Amino acid sequence: MCEANAYIIENDEPRLIMEAVDTIEPSDEGLKLVNIFGEQKFVKASIHALSLVDHKVYLKP
């Protein structure tokens, strides 16, 4: 499986907000994250950068 961990970058520090993320798509107020277990999280952020081989997705508020 090629899910990734999602980090939000605040004060130049990445903070883990969700593990095993499958999809990220725009929502009304930012992004909707869904992990491989079907759990959802809404975040006021945009997708900043990816490092897929490292399984990392970086978001910024």
Add this chain to the structure above:
Amino acid sequence: MCEANAYIIENDEPRLIMEAVDTIEPSDEGLKLVNIFGEQKFVKASIHALSLVDHKVYLKP
């Protein structure tokens, strides 16, 4: 390996612009994509959505 294919969405149609993408990060005029072979591509776009289990990254101009 958990690389993905990058598509740019133009006129509601995704068009493949790079295969086997590892990293995407902001650059001066948009995004720098680097694939697992070390090839680089610069695109005037932002990261719109991800579907990682499907190995797909969607960009928008």
